[in-house]
Amino acid sequence: MRKEPLSSQLKGDGFTRLVHQTLDKWHVPGMAIAVIDGDDTWSEGYGYANIVSSTPVTPSTLFYAGSTTKAFTAAMIAKLTEDPTRDIEWGTPITQLLPDGFSLIDKSVADQITVEDALSHRTGLPGHDHASAHTNVRENVRRLAHLPMTAKPRTRYQYNNLMYVAVSHIIEIATGQWLGDSLARSFWLPLGMKNTYFSLDNALRGPATLAQGYYYLGWRSESQDEKAYREVDWMPLEEVSGAGSVITNVLDYTKWVRAFLRPQTFVEEKIFKSEETVRQLWEPRTLMPSDEPFIGPRAYCLGWRTGVYQGVQFFEHTGGMNAFGAQLLLVPKLQFSVIILANTSQTSNFAAQLLAFHLLDERLGVPKSQRFDWNQRNWSVIEKEQKRVADKINYRPPIYIQPTLALGQYVGTYTNAGYKDLTVYLDNGGVLRADRKDMTWPEAIEFRHVTGEHFLMVSEHHEDYGAFCPDVYEAEFRINVEGKVWTLGVAWERAMEGKKIWLQRT
Structure with a gap:
């Protein structure tokens, strides 16, 4: 000692x-x-x-x-929970406390989620931090109804800030x-x-x-x-x-x-x-x-x-x-x-x-x-993340296919009820970009073509490992029978293991 x-x-x-x-x-x-x-x-x-x-x-x-x-x-x-005049316990379903303000993609699952589940990160919903926007608490809670789940309730630890926002809404209502x-x-x-x-x-x-x-x-x-x-x-x-x-x-x-x-x-x-x-x-x-x-x-x-x-x-x-x-x-x-x-x-x-x-x-x-040795451990985590990003950025497909359309035809606003809007534009140099300035965690995004309608979204931001390297998300545009882009898929959430959030062109 x-x-x-x-x-x-x-x-x-x-x-x-x-x-x-x-x-x-x-x-x-x-x-x-x-x-x-x-x-x-x-x-x-x-x-x-x-x-x-x-x-x-x-x-x-x-x-x-x-x-x-x-x-x-x-x-x-x-x-x-100590107040006998309030009907709030750890096991109280959130839908009971927010009957018109809380749901999930699967309504039957939403009815099972309790206050305790939300506070202990075991709801089955992954982080979805990119869905949090500059808006009021009520609107961010409503966004939960449109976010994909990646586990059954109470089976996996998945850190989720938006669930704490939902509990905040419960407290303010109560x-x-x-x-x-x-x-x-x-x-x-x-x-x-x-x-x-x-x-x-x-x-x-x-x-x-x-x-x-x-x-x-x-x-x-x-x-x-x-x-x-x-x-x-x-x-x-x-x-x-x-x-x-x-x-x-x-x-x-x-x-x-x-x-x-x-x-x-x-x-x-x-x-x-x-x-x-x-x-x-x-x-x-x-x-x-x-x-x-x-x-x-x-x-x-x-x-x-x-x-x-x-x-x-x-x-x-x-x-x-x-x-x-x-x-x-x-x-x-x-x-x-x-x-x-x-x-x-x-x-x-x-x-x-x-x-x-x-x-x-x-x-x-x-x-x-x-x-x-904390320094060694944390440097190894950084290097692993940098390698992941570099591998994505440097990847070259075995068969390269030009985009079907001119880049200007991919420009537009795409929307998802959970992830809000993504406005894609061409900068003065002819590079496809998007800015998410109205989100809680702002991003400046560059689209880099991979092959066909597949792109890599390279995101610059300051939080987390953004200090050391950009973040990257796989993205895919889809073209309808009229030859126009109608939807954009983005692999924002890592826990979805490559599955994409789909935004409709407006």
Whole structure:
């Protein structure tokens, strides 16, 4: 075990040097870290919240917290289950709570999906993130009725943000108020979280500085200048709702995390009636794939993941928004937690993961020779994704067939009730393109001809692995008997294993 208090190590040059080395390696401009160790709490900021103005990150700096929001959404449902005047339980079918606002492609399956299924990612619906649009919560929930399923309910873990949006809609219908107001009254105010927000406008009006999000140009060989970063616009949050709308700082998150480490706090503050309600949130519901360095299977609970690391059970969740990343790691047995927020997409998560588990290794006294190499693991994931994309882009069919029509005849707007519109146009250089600026995750798309009516859609975006390489989707146009293009199929969803989403030309 460690020979000195962890707080002493955190204040030392060794940890500070490791943080800066990690930020440099993953090209993350700034990061805030908080650590809870028993009764002690420590926090610090590193790097820049804004590069241009040289604004430093402090523990008070605000960041998008992404999918760590899901724990609040699940907790809000837990609070409603305690209210005997409301007909809401974990096993309540969503169609019962949203009789006119929720359905799936298979109506009989939709009738089976419960609140618990949605919160634990076991509905049978894959991610379909490309279907999420800049619109209101109600309209994004209605989009679910048109999205293909890839599993039977309760048979497979498939992470789905839109299902959390559906649960957000349930809460707003049940309470008659915006989810942000419900969370503030139910959790943030009782716990003293004064700098936590559910909308970009409210965060900008608050007293604390909101970090600027960035992506590093050098990953894509656009620049080899180590200071070459590009600002990414702050994301609107209306349509994301309970899937990822929280903006906060590490100081506020320590209050939220401490309540989970000491569940009686929720009862003392009259947030929940019973500690059993808190335990339900951490009950494993859906088995997840597992790999090193975790021991045995992992599981998704309700807004939390759980597993075993170095012989201790942990609970955690990551968050990723366009140019922001978050990491929460809790070990109840040790009364220990690490909270990290930073201002790039995906690379923030790689950096935060390494630092969070480094701190847990220090807390457990794991010898350095036995520690897992997170950098190596994450680089191998990146290289695998880059190879997948390169193989797609460089593929040449054994028989090449020219497009049936001139490229200008493929131009038009194509629509799908689940995936909205895709407007295809020719740029000034005669290249077929499409822009999806009105979607939650915006894309700039170039069509590259493969053979016949088959194209490859090369998508530029900033989230996830878009920092390292474009994404690619197979696309196919179909021509009717009149010799006109009438439909476009796009393999947006990987879980569909090559099957396409079909959009009709309007």
